[in-house]
Structures are given as structure tokens and as C-alpha cells.
Amino acid sequence: MRNRIVAVAAGLAAAFLGFAGTAHAGKDLDAVKSRGTLNCGVGIGTAGFMLADSQGKWKGLSVDVCRAVSAAIFGDAEKVRYVPLTSQQRFTAVQSSEVDIVMGNATYTLTRDTALGLDFTGVYYYDGQGFLVPKKLGVKNAKELNGATVCVAPGTTTELNLADYFRANKMTFKPVVIEKVDEIRSAFFSGRCDVYTTDASSLAATRAANVPPPQTFDDYMILPDIISKEPLGPVVRHGDNQFADIVRWALYAMIEAEEYGITSKNVDEMLKSDNPAIKRILGVTPGMGKALGVDEKWVYNIVKQVGNYGESFDRNVGMGSPLKIPRGQNALWTQGGLQYAPPIR
Amino acid sequence: MTDAMPAGERKPLAPPVDETGIIGWGRKNLFSSWGNGITTIVLIVGVVWILNWFLEWALFTANFTASTGSECRGGGACWALIREKFRYIFFGSFPYEQHWRPLFAVITMLAMLVLSADRRMWNWRLIVIWGVGSFVTFLLMFGQIHIPLSLILFVALVGGGIGLALRSALATPSERMAYYALIGIGAVGLVLRILGILPKWSIAIAPLSYVETSLWGGLPVTLILATYGLAFAFPYGILLALGRRSNLPLIKGLCVGFIELIRGVPLISLLIMASVMLPLFLPSGTTIDKFLRAQVAVILFAGAYIAEVIRGGLQSLPKGQFEAADAMGLNYAQKTLLIILPQALRVVIPPLINTFIGFFKDTSLVLIIGIFDFLNTANQALVDPNWAGFPGEVYLFAAFVYFIFCYSMSRYSKYLEVELNKGTRR
Numbered sequence: 001m002r003n004r005i006v007a008v009a010a011g012l013a014a015a016f017l018g019f020a021g022t023a024h025a026g027k028d029l030d031a032v033k034s035r036g037t038l039n040c041g042v043g044i045g046t047a048g049f050m051l052a053d054s055q056g057k058w059k060g061l062s063v064d065v066c067r068a069v070s071a072a073i074f075g076d077a078e079k080v081r082y083v084p085l086t087s088q089q090r091f092t093a094v095q096s097s098e099v100d101i102v103m104g105n106a107t108y109t110l111t112r113d114t115a116l117g118l119d120f121t122g123v124y125y126y127d128g129q130g131f132l133v134p135k136k137l138g139v140k141n142a143k144e145l146n147g148a149t150v151c152v153a154p155g156t157t158t159e160l161n162l163a164d165y166f167r168a169n170k171m172t173f174k175p176v177v178i179e180k181v182d183e184i185r186s187a188f189f190s191g192r193c194d195v196y197t198t199d200a201s202s203l204a205a206t207r208a209a210n211v212p213p214p215q216t217f218d219d220y221m222i223l224p225d226i227i228s229k230e231p232l233g234p235v236v237r238h239g240d241n242q243f244a245d246i247v248r249w250a251l252y253a254m255i256e257a258e259e260y261g262i263t264s265k266n267v268d269e270m271l272k273s274d275n276p277a278i279k280r281i282l283g284v285t286p287g288m289g290k291a292l293g294v295d296e297k298w299v300y301n302i303v304k305q306v307g308n309y310g311e312s313f314d315r316n317v318g319m320g321s322p323l324k325i326p327r328g329q330n331a332l333w334t335q336g337g338l339q340y341a342p343p344i345r
Numbered sequence: 346m347t348d349a350m351p352a353g354e355r356k357p358l359a360p361p362v363d364e365t366g367i368i369g370w371g372r373k374n375l376f377s378s379w380g381n382g383i384t385t386i387v388l389i390v391g392v393v394w395i396l397n398w399f400l401e402w403a404l405f406t407a408n409f410t411a412s413t414g415s416e417c418r419g420g421g422a423c424w425a426l427i428r429e430k431f432r433y434i435f436f437g438s439f440p441y442e443q444h445w446r447p448l449f450a451v452i453t454m455l456a457m458l459v460l461s462a463d464r465r466m467w468n469w470r471l472i473v474i475w476g477v478g479s480f481v482t483f484l485l486m487f488g489q490i491h492i493p494l495s496l497i498l499f500v501a502l503v504g505g506g507i508g509l510a511l512r513s514a515l516a517t518p519s520e521r522m523a524y525y526a527l528i529g530i531g532a533v534g535l536v537l538r539i540l541g542i543l544p545k546w547s548i549a550i551a552p553l554s555y556v557e558t559s560l561w562g563g564l565p566v567t568l569i570l571a572t573y574g575l576a577f578a579f580p581y582g583i584l585l586a587l588g589r590r591s592n593l594p595l596i597k598g599l600c601v602g603f604i605e606l607i608r609g610v611p612l613i614s615l616l617i618m619a620s621v622m623l624p625l626f627l628p629s630g631t632t633i634d635k636f637l638r639a640q641v642a643v644i645l646f647a648g649a650y651i652a653e654v655i656r657g658g659l660q661s662l663p664k665g666q667f668e669a670a671d672a673m674g675l676n677y678a679q680k681t682l683l684i685i686l687p688q689a690l691r692v693v694i695p696p697l698i699n700t701f702i703g704f705f706k707d708t709s710l711v712l713i714i715g716i717f718d719f720l721n722t723a724n725q726a727l728v729d730p731n732w733a734g735f736p737g738e739v740y741l742f743a744a745f746v747y748f749i750f751c752y753s754m755s756r757y758s759k760y761l762e763v764e765l766n767k768g769t770r771r
Contacts, residue, residue: 044712044715044725045724045725045728046728047728047729047730047733048730051725051728051729052433052437052438052725053433053729054429054430054432054433054729055432055433055441056432056433056436056437056438056439056440056441056560056562057438057441058438081557081559082438082559083559083635083715084559084715084716084717085715086712086713086714086715088617088621088713089620089621089714089715092620092621092622092624092625093624095624095625096624096625096627096632097632098624098632098635182727182736205730205733208730209414209730209731209733209734210733210734212734213418213419214419321730322730322731322733323730
């Protein structure tokens with residue numbers, strides 16, 4: 001009986017989603033252009049990724065991807081209308097055309113990419129679940145955590161991953177399940193649990209900004225083990241491949257620019273470069289913009305106004321920010337990381 | 346000779362020193378017995394100790410000037426965080442250079458509320474105050490207002506209908522003609538507009554740059570959601586309460602069904618329905634403003650609760666009041682407006698204001714659909730890694746602002762009770 005109800009509900013949901021997914025064939029880019037602004041769905045404040053600053057301006061790594069798309073389409077990175085969305089709303093909002101892109105720090109998975117009628121166009125941040133521990137615990141890697149008390153948020157994949165990992169390694173743990181992030185942090189720092197587990201980016205933020213005195217940043221460490229894959233990507237809906245292409249290549253352009261050493265500071269000198277690849281990227285040799293259906297200066301505009309991927313990473317989450325997250329998996333492929341953009345040619 | 350002085354010239358002796366003034370009051374109230382004396386001393390020591398700790402934290406070791414959170418760390422309260430973030434907490438993502446607009450919108454709304462709190466304004470002036478106040482508020486917030494023809498026609502239709510219903514017995518023939526004319530123009534115009542014969546036309550008032558609702562945040566959002574939520578929910582709740590007591594089974598059934606349905610689900614689920622499910626039912630490309638959806642959800646929800654409060658008042662009236670009104674030959678509208686509601690509403694002031702205060706605070710639930718009201722902008726200020734780790738200061742500040750509003754409402758309720766019960770007091 002229960003199964004039947006679930007099946008009926010799933011069928012209904014699929015019908016709605018299918019309806020939503022197929023209803024907008026090819027009109028998204030036109031809609032964006034005629035509107036003159038890009039509707040970008042952002043999550044409710046996440047430090048370093050999307051957060052309104054003291055003046056109410058949205059800033060962060062995810063926000064920069066929206067700005068890059070806007071720069072590619074309009075030649076102006078500021079033509080973005082930010083729509084704050086909770087994690088329950090974010091996919092509906094893009095299915096129902098309320099927004100054009102969602103930068104909700106959503107993990108790229110098969111079901112989301114297919115059954116929800118959505119497309120992930122790349123990965124702007126490779127995240128994964130990690131463990132934060134006090135150094136005085138004397139643990140060097142996650143395999144030594146047998147019997148530990150673990151602080152975790154309820155009802156998330158984080159909780160499931162945690163249970164799977166400990167079961168797979170034949171270890172036990174005592175979960176301390178707390179809903180609010182602030183309360184988890186204070187429970188962890190006051191010693192109610194030995195370990196705090198969530199996405200590594202968020203652990204880094206916690207370690208950077210929330211350690212209460214007299215303890216310091218250096219009293220804590222993030223264990224090297226990452227127990228899940230959480231690639232975060234921009235989300236668009238099915239139906240307008242050209243728009244999806246622009247979103248995909250706006251991010252690739254940021255990564256490609258870093259690879260060729262094009263930064264917001266030197267981009268004007270780079271216009272005079274003899275390197276044929278750089279000439280193609282910056283539109284000195286035309287063709288790429290036309291192929292994508294945007295201005296030939298699209299990469300120039302992105303890099304000039306937003307910066308390359310490395311600059312954005314550093315400014316928002318990396319060493320130039322309070323979070324101080326090392327590049328790690330998010331380094332370029334040339335430096336042992338995973339960020340790899342197909343060539344612009 | 347020690348003759349007694351005449352009685353009239355004898356000066357009365359002052360009472361003993363320890364029976365008057367502070368000392369006397371203290372003896373009577375604080376130290377009347379050993380037990381009370383000890384309790385007093387313990388409590389005084391406790392209060393002084395807590396106050397000392399609090400002032401030490403909030404004032405003497407507090408940091409008012411730091412430019413980043415790390416400078417603040419280790420000392421007392423970090424009020425520099427509030428200094429840095431208060432404009433964001435009050436006005437959210439509204440364009441920074443234009444913060445004067447939400448500021449004046451808030452002032453306008455407060456002025457509107459204070460003016461309409463005065464009983465002398467409870468007549469046609471109230472309509473003018475709310476009309477002008479709302480227009481100014483939304484003009485400041487949006488920057489541009491387009492009044493479509495269909496809205497004007499709709500207002501004419503409804504206005505004429507209400508006028509006719511309320512003044513049917515008193516109106517002169519020419520006044521009655523005016524109402525019929527309004528209804529006629531409104532109805533015919535709307536039909537023509539729907540058929541597409543009348544053009545899509547609107548009055549544009551656009552003195553400022555347009556700011557859409559997704560950029561609104563902070564105090565104006567809380568005030569708008571609460572003020573208009575309750576302003577619409579109040580008459581709506583009255584209608585529901587009257588409908589629930591109606592003799593017509595259809596109206597009664599609809600009202601009971603609505604009230605029970607809404608009261609049976611949490612506000613959160615209503616908000617999620619409005620923000621997640623509703624867009625899926627709409628034809629593609631049509632979106633209804635998220636803020637409007639939340640506002641409607643608050644109105645529906647508050648309406649159901651207010652209806653039940655008012656029903657309590659209606660039921661407290663003796664049947665004789667209804668029968669007397671009937672005997673006077675009053676029609677239903679006159680009976681309700683002149684006899685029943687004034688008495689019923691007076692009885693329910695305390696629970697009504699209680700509901701209002703509850704809803705003023707409940708508006709912060711809109712966070713779950715991504716609208717930044719005052720509490721949520723305060724929450725966002727906490728996420729900034731440059732300033733992380735001072736939740737106490739931010740929540741204390743938010744609590745202080747909420748307290749001002751809720752306490753004013755509660756004082757107003759007290760004033761209203763005294764004011765409206767003058768007739769029954771001896």
C-alpha cells in the first residue's frame with residue numbers, strides 16, 4: 001500500500017517535472033536578452049560562495065559564475081538579478097522559469113541532471129565531505145575515528161555518507177544530531193563531540209571564522225580523508241541548448257584564462273599577445289564568439305570584469321579570503337587538480 | 346498653665362520616619378519578615394551580579410570601533426558588528442545609495458499605524474490615511490507604480506457595491522444613483538476589458554528607479570508583510586466569522602471548511618505550497634511575484650485565526666442584541682456594523698492583539714521561501730566570515746527591535762481596552 005502511494009506520488013511528480021522540463025524549448029536566451037537581465041537563483045547565504053555583503057551586494061564564487069554569464073551575454077557583469085532561494089525551492093524555481101540559472105551549491109548527480117529536467121553545465125567547485133577535529137584528539141586520518149562522537153546535521157546526505165563510511169570500515173560512532181549550524185559549531189567547539197563532519201568547504205569556513213578564543217585556528221585540523229564527491233555546478237533547465245552552452249563556456253573561459261595566465265590586471269596587454277590560443281580566446285582572432293552566439297569580446301569581458309577562475313577562487317574562498325581554503329582538487333589540472341577546461345578553439 | 350491648645354490649632358504630628366518614604370516602603374514591602382528580608386537581599390545581590398556582568402560585557406569591555414571581526418575577538422560585546430551591518434540588517438539588498446527610500450517607507454508606515462491607532466480617526470479619515478500611506482510606501486519601495494485600467498474599474502465596482510450595501514436605507518436618491526453608476530461603469534468596463542475591447546492601459550507614476558521585490562529586505566519587509574497581512578486579514582476574518590455563523594448552509598460550509606483547513610496546516614507548509622508547488626501549476630512563463638505569494642499566504646492564514654477570535658466575541662453577545670436590532674428594522678449590514686461588531690470586537694481586543702503580535706513575529710518564517718525579513722537579514726549578517734562568531738550581539742539587537750514593536754502593540758491594546766470600555770465602567 002505504502003509503496004503504491006509512493007509510486008503514484010512519484011508518477012505525479014514526474015508528470016509535473018516532465019511538463020516543466022519540456023515546456024520552454026529554446027526561448028531562454030531570447031528571454032534573457034529581451035529582459036536585459038539574467039535571473040540568477042542563489043542560495044541563502046553561504047560564506048565565500050554567495051552572500052550579501054554589508055552593502056547588500058551579492059558576492060562569492062558562485063555569484064561570480066553568474067556575473068561571468070552576464071558578461072558573456074551582455075558585456076556587463078552587473079546585469080544580474082539575484083533571487084535568493086532555499087534548497088527546497090531552487091530546482092522548482094529553475095523548472096518554472098522563475099530564474100534562468102541556479103547557483104545553489106547544488107551537487108551534480110545523475111538524477112538531478114536527468115529526471116528533474118535540468119542540466120548541470122560544469123563544476124565550479126569540487127567539494128566533498130570531510131572531518132574537522134581538534135589536534136589534541138591525536139587523530140591523523142579518518143580510519144582512526146572508531147567510537148568517536150560525531151556532530152552532524154540531520155536529514156542530509158551528509159548523515160547517510162557518515163553512516164555508510166563507518167559501516168564500510170567496520171567502525172562505530174555516536175552521532176550528535178543538531179539542526180542549526182551555529183548550534184552544531186558551538187557543540188563541537190565546547191567539546192560535546194570529537195568530530196564535526198560536513199562539506200570540506202564549510203569545515204574550512206568554520207575553522208577560519210568560528211573558533212572561540214582562547215583556542216585558535218591552529219588547534220584544529222581537517223583530516224585528509226574526503227568521503228564523498230560533491231561537485232557543485234551551475235544548473236539550467238532542459239530546452240535551450242544555446243543558453244546552456246553559454247553558461248558552460250562562461251565557466252570554462254574563466255578556467256581557460258587562468259591556464260593561459262590571463263588575469264583581470266593583464267588582460268589588456270594580453271590582447272597584444274602573439275600566442276594564437278590567447279588570440280582566439282580573447283577574440284583578437286574572431287570566430288569563437290560567433291560560434292557561441294555572443295560578442296567576440298566575451299572572454300575579455302569576463303576576465304576584465306570578473307577575473308579568471310583562480311582570481312575569483314582566491315578572492316572569495318582561497319588565501320585572499322578569511323576562509324583560506326587551499327586549492328586542493330580545485331587547482332588546475334596542470335597543477336594536480338581537477339579543474340580542466342576543454343580548449344576554446 | 347498648661348491649657349490644651351484648641352483642637353483646630355493643634356499641628357498633626359508627622360508619622361515616624363521609618364513609616365514613610367523609601368524606608369517605610371521598604372520595610373512594608375521588602376523586609377516585613379525574616380523570610381522576605383533574606384529573599385530581598387539574595388535577589389538584590391543576584392540582580393546586581395547579573396547586571397554587573399551584563400554591563401561589563403555590553404558596555405565597559407565592548408568594542409564599538411573594530412573594522413573586522415578578528416579585532417573584536419576576546420573582549421566584550423562586538424557592537425562594531427552592528428555598526429558595520431545595521432544598514433544591511435534594516436534594509437537588506439535594497440540598492441545601497443537609495444536606502445533613504447526604505448527608511449522613509451518605514452517612517453510612512455509607522456506614521457500610518459500611529460495615526461490610525463487614534464480613535465478620532467476611525468471614520469472616512471482612516472480610508473484617506475491608508476490610501477495615501479500605502480501609496481507613498483509602495484511608491485518609495487518600488488520607485489514606479491503602474492495602475493492598470495482594470496484595477497480602477499474593479500475599485501469602482503467594489504466601492505459602489507459597498508456604498509450601496511451600507512447606506513441603502515439612508516442614501517438620498519441622487520447618492521444611490523451615484524452608487525449604481527459606479528457599479529455599472531465598473532462591471533461593463535471590466536467585461537469589455539476582459540473581452541479585449543478596451544485597451545490594456547495604465548497610469549504610470551515613475552519618479553524613481555524601479556526596485557523589484559527580490560531586492561527588498563529587512564524591516565520594511567517585516568512591516569509590510571505584517572501590516573498588510575493583518576490589515577487584509579482583519580476584514581477577511583470578520584467576514585469568515587460572520588459566514589461561519591450564517592444560516593445559509595453553503596456559506597457556512599465554505600467558511601468552516603476554509604478555517605479548519607487553514608488552521609489544520611502549519612504556516613510553513615502554506616508558504617512552501619505557495620512558493621514550490623504553485624509555480625508548477627501555472628502555465629509556463631507566468632510567474633507570480635514571490636513576495637506577493639508570501640503576502641497572500643500570510644493573509645489567508647491570519648484570516649482564519651482572526652475569524653476564530655472574532656467568533657468568540659460574536660458568541661459572547663446575548664441573543665437579545667440581535668433581536669433588538671431586528672425589532673428596530675435594521676437590515677443585516679446595519680445590524681452587523683452598528684450593533685453587533687462594535688460590541689463583539691470590544692470583547693476580543695486582548696486575544697486579537699495577541700494574534701497580531703504572534704503574526705508580527707511569525708512573518709520571519711518567510712525565510713524558508715527565500716525572503717529576507719528583518720530577522721533573516723540579521724541571520725545573514727552572521728554568515729559573513731569576516732564577522733562570524735558574534736550571534737549574541739546580533740540576536741540581542743534583533744530582539745530589541747522586535748520588542749519595541751511588540752511592546753507598543755501590547756500597550757496599545759491596554760489603551761484600547763480602557764478607551765472602549767468607558768461606557769461599561771462605573
